[in-house]
Amino acid sequence: MCIREALAQAAAELKKIPHIGTPSLDASLLLAEVLQKDRVWLIAEASRPFDEKDLHKFQSFLRRRRGGDSVAYILGRREFGSLMFTVCPAVLVPRPDTETLVEAALENLKGKKSPTVLEICTGSGAVAVALKNEAPETEIYASDISAAALEIAAANAARLLPEKSIRFFQADLFTPLPKTESDIKQNFTPLPAMPEERLFFSLILANPPYVPSAEIEGLSPDVRAEPRIALDGGPDGLSLIRRIIHEAPGHLENGGSLLLEADPRQMESIRALLVREGYTDIQTYKDLSGAERVIGASLIFEPGGKNGN
Numbered sequence: 525m526c527i528r529e530a531l532a533q534a535a536a537e538l539k540k541i542p543h544i545g546t547p548s549l550d551a552s553l554l555l556a557e558v559l560q561k562d563r564v565w566l567i568a569e570a571s572r573p574f575d576e577k578d579l580h581k582f583q584s585f586l587r588r589r590r591g592g593d594s595v596a597y598i599l600g601r602r603e604f605g606s607l608m609f610t611v612c613p614a615v616l617v618p619r620p621d622t623e624t625l626v627e628a629a630l631e632n633l634k635g636k637k638s639p640t641v642l643e644i645c646t647g648s649g650a651v652a653v654a655l656k657n658e659a660p661e662t663e664i665y666a667s668d669i670s671a672a673a674l675e676i677a678a679a680n681a682a683r684l685l686p687e688k689s690i691r692f693f694q695a696d697l698f699t700p701l702p703k704t705e706s707d708i709k710q711n712f713t714p715l716p717a718m719p720e721e722r723l724f725f726s727l728i729l730a731n732p733p734y735v736p737s738a739e740i741e742g743l744s745p746d747v748r749a750e751p752r753i754a755l756d757g758g759p760d761g762l763s764l765i766r767r768i769i770h771e772a773p774g775h776l777e778n779g780g781s782l783l784l785e786a787d788p789r790q791m792e793s794i795r796a797l798l799v800r801e802g803y804t805d806i807q808t809y810k811d812l813s814g815a816e817r818v819i820g821a822s823l824i825f826e827p828g829g830k831n832g833n
Contacts (some may be wrong), residue, residue: 592745649677
């Protein structure tokens with residue numbers, strides 16, 4: 525069997541699976557991985573035969589794809605913001621729409637001197653690492669409740685950025701969790717817990733779980749295979765977002781900003797939550813499809829205000 529025939533057969537098999545929207549692309553990405561070549565090479569060498577061992581591995585990949593594993597999990601990586609991130613079932617797969625969050629953050633940080641940023645729900649670290657890559661002068665902290673996710677995020681940062689360029693810590697949103705031996709080994713750095721030592725941030729951003737609980741079972745199998753803790757936003761999808769909006773003022777410097785990724789259908793509800801909590805300068809940012817994907821707002825504190833600045 526030659527490469528052209530193998531790809532045609534694989535694409536035809538994948539096309540039969542309702543949740544696979546890009547069968548030809550998926551087949552070519554998986555075969556390129558098997559042969560350790562790029563997709564241009566596959567086209568140029570379409571008539572070349574390949575051996576039984578490669579065919580067996582390719583078929584194994586196809587079985588996993590038909591069974592619901594995403595291409596990113598099969599390959600163990602996903603490109604985001606021109607950088608290649610390691611991914612696995614412990615983390616959400618970075619998506620192009622989330623690049624809107626990075627772009628909004630870069631716009632927000634323009635003109636700010638020595639900004640300090642906190643990303644919560646960091647997952648694979650894609651947003652924090654991409655932001656640091658574009659704005660190396662920014663001091664960035666990143667947190668997640670999952671130790672397994674933080675291990676992946678720290679490894680991505682170490683590979684893609686200078687050593688210790690992002691300070692990772694395990695937390696329930698803003699509240700650091702006790703350090704474990706694993707944390708110490710991975711060099712996760714908790715935020716200072718005492719009020720007199722607390723850091724205040726120029727910008728807090730997050731791509732939190734925002735899928736309503738009842739909608740998760742209706743997602744495609746490859747999305748359902750991602751960690752539920754990174755998807756499930758509670759009954760209306762806004763449980764974590766409400767907490768973030770309410771708690772962020774205690775961690776923002778005066779005039780600091782909050783940026784949140786969410787479902788475009790949730791933007792009006794989030795806007796109302798922001799207004800209720802006293803945020804101003806509320807604006808949205810559109811993704812590649814033109815949908816409102818990120819919402820941002822600022823906080824100005826009166827003397828003696830909520831964060832004590």
